[in-house]
Amino acid sequence: MKKRGTGKSERITIVIPPDLKGELEMLLKVTQLDKSSLIRQLLRKSIREIRIEQAIKAYEDGKVSFGKASEIACLNLWDWIDEVHRRGVHWRFSVTDAQQELETLRNRK
Numbered sequence: 595m596k597k598r599g600t601g602k603s604e605r606i607t608i609v610i611p612p613d614l615k616g617e618l619e620m621l622l623k624v625t626q627l628d629k630s631s632l633i634r635q636l637l638r639k640s641i642r643e644i645r646i647e648q649a650i651k652a653y654e655d656g657k658v659s660f661g662k663a664s665e666i667a668c669l670n671l672w673d674w675i676d677e678v679h680r681r682g683v684h685w686r687f688s689v690t691d692a693q694q695e696l697e698t699l700r701n702r703k
């Protein structure tokens with residue numbers, strides 16, 4: 595995963611509908627951020643949320659192990675456990691899962 599702030603920034607242009615423009619203007623007043631900073635913050639939060647949602651879906655569908663799901667979500671294992679608990683995700687954990695998790699942890703060194 596690329597660290598924030600590394601590499602060259604890219605300028606993009608988007609067209610937003612009036613309802614989103616209104617929401618953005620309201621947030622600009624509340625946060626007192628400049629428009630670019632607010633949009634970057636919104637993108638970061640949205641990307642994080644989508645990664646977590648995709649990781650949960652893959653885990654619940656049995657496509658990935660618990661540890662692999664934490665990697666997809668870009669969360670360390672402890673933060674992933676907290677996130678799964680907070681969202682009420684049902685854990686499916688067998689001996690095979692435990693072995694896979696140990697292997698995942700060993701490979702992270």
